[in-house]
């Protein structure tokens with residue numbers, strides 16, 4: 001059976017609702033945010049006003065409960081128009097951990113504000129200087145003290161840390177990795193942050209927390225069960241990351257094709273040259289394949305089957321396709337590809353965020369191919 005993309009009318013509805021915002025916040029808006037290294041507050045609030053931050057939030061908590069296909073179309077369209085959907089993706093998707101594993105009290109307190117955009121929930125703080133990607137061997141600790149927890153943590157490369165109010169922090173309790181919901185309006189003065197400057201505009205920081213005392217009602221999910229809770233959200237997060245990459249790739253393809261049809265050198269259009277055509281054709285074919293696969297992954301989810309290996313595959317395929325498209329776009333634009341006014345170099349930099357795929361390939365090797373593990 002062919003994978004089910006969202007019905008044309010559902011996807012068209014999202015596109016129609018987004019169109020005025022995407023026209024108002026064109027590529028030059030994003031170029032300015034990138035150059036000034038600022039948070040895209042106006043755009044973020046516009047998407048919040050449209051209700052999309054409630055895409056994964058049940059209606060009883062003020063959400064839309066619209067599901068992953070709507071979220072996938074949304075982030076793709078933002079990137080396809082030259083924007084950067086990273087903060088929108090984070091606000092929509094990170095709260096799923098709270099929806100799935102939070103207490104009733106936590107959900108009532110925070111989800112309506114997250115759905116409206118009034119409360120920013122943009123951050124999961126997992127990565128550490130020593131353990132890197134290995135979330136099972138954290139040095140950050142959470143120690144029980146009566147009804148409270150005392151947290152000591154050091155984290156690196158944490159996106160949007162200075163711009164979020166809510167943050168999920170991973171720390172190691174005696175029983176294993178445990179999740180805590182930090183409300184930085186309440187405990188922000190105990191979290192020391194230092195910005196880390198990256199080629200991609202992700203507003204990352206390192207964090208240091210010394211002896212932060214929080215009540216047990218800040219914990220999400222079971223003590224020691226934090227990784228399992230977090231991992232339940234990974235399938236959808238990979239599909240959304242793939243959708244962002246597909247949006248970036250399509251933005252670059254649209255622009256490159258247009259440029260190849262209009263730019264003349266040596267008395268002819270550059271697009272007549274196979275040296276320009278073939279890289280674009282290769283990239284286009286790979287983006288189309290990744291596009292089909294992301295709907296297939298969501299079909300697998302809907303059928304209640306294991307979507308983990310395929311979600312890893314679509315993230316790898318889409319990010320690689322987008323990376324290849326950036327290269328093809330550079331070839332097409334020549335020297336102008338490096339000038340910020342053409343937006344190719346910015347999309348190339350934004351694409352770097354998605355190409356760290358080794359651990360996903362480990363997962364595919366293990367779960368899909370059954371290859372031996374170390």
Ligand SMILES: Cc1cc2nc3c(=O)[nH]c(=O)nc-3n(C[C@H](O)[C@H](O)[C@H](O)COP(=O)(O)OP(=O)(O)OC[C@H]3O[C@@H](n4cnc5c(N)ncnc54)[C@H](O)[C@@H]3O)c2cc1C
Pocket residue numbers: 123124125126127128129131132133134156157158159160198200202204353356357358359362
């Ligand atoms: C733009 C950006 C935003 C980020 N935002 C966040 C965030 O919001 N929250 C957060 O917690 N983290 C965030 N990170 C951190 C990101 O999750 C880590 O970079 C990633 O987990 C890898 O950790 P590391 O950089 O320390 O690399 P390391 O763990 O030191 O790994 C180095 C390299 O070795 C590879 N490698 C390591 N072990 C293996 C293995 N067993 N098999 C094959 N290859 C291996 C890795 O894939 C990587 O390529 C962000 C990173 C970036 C670049």
